[in-house]
Amino acid sequence: MSDVRYLLVQVAMDLPTLMVLITGGVLATSARGRLPGAARRLLLAGLAVLLAATLISLVWSVALPWAVTGGTARFSALSLVVGVINALLFPAGVGLLIAAALVGHRRAPAPGTAAPGAPTAWGPPPADAYRPPADAHQPPADPYGPSADPYRPPTVTR
Secondary structure, eight states, X not given: OHHXXXXXXXXXXXXXXXXXXXXXXXXXXXXXXXSOHHHHHHHHHHHHHHHXXXXXXHHXXXXXXXXXXXXXXXXXXXXXXXXXXXXXXXXXHHHHHHHHHHTTOOOOOOTTOOOTTOOOOSSOOOTTTTOOOTTSOOOOSSTTSOOSOTTSOOOOOX
């Protein structure tokens, strides 16, 4: 019974990581229109490498009791092999994810220039920015004069 419990605990420990990697792969394959081809391929490759590393780590965790019963020499050799494989796979997978995030992005425009279609840079507004258009309604100079507002009640003048 303790072997089954050990197996369940090991699987439960790696299950969240496996779920995130599998969900990421499903989302990456369904985002064909939103991700450029190179970014999607790098993302899927990074997720696949990380999934392989997680599965290797899970298999090693499950096989650990068997490896220990074979003696220290066998355990040391297997532990070294799995350690080297994971030491190479995890950074490679993360590197592919970083490459996926950065590929396909354009270079930033030079300082002082705006990208095509971007709003103008910060600075003072043009001189006529706050000038109302020529056909805009102007209030009368005399506050008690005739009103152009049809909804304003008439004023009594004597």
